Amino acid sequence: MSEQAITLTPQQLIRKRAAGEPVEAGAAPDIQQHIINVLLENSMGALIRVVNMFSARGFNLDSVTVGVTEDPTVSRLCIVTRGNVRVISQILRQLNRLVDTIEVDDVTGTDFVERELCIIKVRCRGEKRAEVLQVNEIFRGRVVDVTPDILALEIVGPTQKVDAFVNLMKPHGIDEVARSGRVAMQRAPQPADGGSD
């Protein structure tokens, strides 16, 4: 491989850089996580086409969420995936190529709001319970179910926040975790003069 690095022509260097492939021998490939929003025909088989495309072409699929939009004929997907520049651009193009996709939007690198919802059942009683509720308070979680042995808590926030909460609950004994996967939306651009008229 090192021999190749020496013999690369300028054109080959351009290609490697464009693909996000390492140019120097031994360098790690530049793989990034991307959040892609897709507006999709809300019709039979549309979602499966998207998911199937990921598996047929060997793309990574970290999470997918789907729900109907304000227009009942359109559903909205939020896809979390990973890859280098070349792979991500292929994913976007292959998504666009599907007949059912109305709009494909990679929000990564833009100013966006991202949320994930998580319901977590924690096994706890006595003073343990107070501790759990305290952490829950800090994370602005909600208690959605209570039994003598179990607390069910709902946490909403960016994925890192949910990860952190789940990690904090681990020592107490997690009974069950349900995570929604991420949804994301680009923020509206702020008016340049601060909004006054």
Next chain:
Amino acid sequence: MSSASTAAALAEPQARLRGKAAVQQHIGKRMSGAEIFLRALEAEDARVVFGHPGGAVIHVYDEMARVQPNFKHVLVRHEQGGTHAAEGYAKATGEVGTVLVTSGPGATNTVTGIADAFMDSVPIVVFTGQVPLPLIGNDAFQETDTLGVTRSITKHNYLVRAPEDIPRIVHEAYHLARTGRPGPVVVDLPKDVLMSEGVFAYDDAIRMRGYSVPHECDEVRLRRAVRMIESAQRPLLYVGGGAINANACEALTEFARHLNVPVTTSLHGLGAFPENDPLSLGMLGMHGTWWANQAVQHADLIIAVGARFDDRVTGMVDRWAPHAAIIHIEIDKSCISKNIYADLAFNADAKPVLEALRPLVRARKVKRWHNKIQGWREECPLSYADDGELRPQFVLERLRAKTGGDAVVVTDVGQNQMWAAQYMNYTQPRSHITSGGLGTMGFSLPAALGAGLGLRAYGIDKTVISINGDGGFMMNAQELAVAAAHGVPLKVVIMNNNFLGMVRQWQELFHENRFSHTDLTDTNPDFVQLARASRCAAFRAERTDQVDGVIEKAWAVDDRPAVMEFRVVKEEMVFPMVPVGKSSDEMITSKHAPETFV
């Protein structure tokens, strides 16, 4: 050039107006779903339907007998043959091919042809019967999840849920198959939808908010392209099947001649640019010419037109065209920068881009580049041994001499395909039809049948030659009798070496002559007898001096297929060759010995 103009004529929407006019009288009438379906096919001007009946589509066939629609139905003897025939029809005429089969095995038998059409961007619409809607998911008799099975090998697929939806879905299916990057579309028709009644309506408008044909050809891109082209010292055009699909061949030829830029084509690009033009370098890639691949490796600018940088073209991607900047004109955005990064891309139909670009660029003086290519051409011409043995290349040269290039050549897959690509010298678009992407053995005969019937349906008088090896021929030999029944005078060539020749070649080159299960001597039939039993004329040549006689006899047959079996030597190999995983300048040729590979 006659065929260039016929191809363009076929692309005119007038053909479709004919369909629209044909169904006006039925609009607003109440009829069965099956009849609505037949009227919808008429509306699309489907002139030939390749089909096979069965339980789920029996009502369609019943209505066909009753209402006598204006298209010709051709009963194929295997659904795979039907899909390849539709591909041949589409590739020869430029129009959408149509297939009609039943549910379950009928549908699964079409899968190979659908996958083939998907890889090779062939516009076909496959209608599959389906069990009644209430039975779907119940493991009913002859039920298959056809949508699921064909999802990743179609441009799009549909399940029809009501008879009134049939015309819209059929219209969308043909529109999708034909426009943008063409491809196969599957429409699944449940039996109860075909049996129930509805009102026939026809609306020409297409309402698909998620689908549009791109046209990225702005001033900025054009100016950049002009700069890149005018500063190039060693420019090269690399042309694929997209140029033919876009009917861009005339524009391409004018562009290349105006700029004086050499042209190499992929397998599917053969015929897009006349190979008798001095600018033509023939095919590039694994079995391309030495000079075309050398030109690629030395070029400083490659203008790719409707091509997708397939691995059989590039070999090792990292080392392909190491000095060339790339301009990519391509209708399918997902093909741009997929394998090779494009420095400048036009995500658009090839024809308008080439036409917009030509007047902006000044003619090139690249004499040194042409001289260099001429050197490679003389260094390593295509050749085969002239020792009196019967070799396939000789047969192809004699066929070429007979037709003068005015024929449609439909090849199978393997050695016969590569020799036909190298030796037939294509000068017209749509004169070369093959299974390139999927590499489907058994493609040639049914595709030739479809091409012959398609040309006939459009009133084009052209000889269709089907070129086969003995291996592939047996995979769809059942369609011979269909061609005979319809009086299609195919010229069917079987290069019989009693071997799976291409696998044999790899076994000899890379697997130390272990000819594992490639010898067909014991399982091949007597091809002449087989052909005659299928009501075809049949002739055999075993020596070089018999070849012309057999060709003459075959050409004298005009009412049914003529099968020519040529007993060729089994040791013959396709050269030159870029072995898998090697770069385009590491070719095995008769001159450049394969010491790097042994």
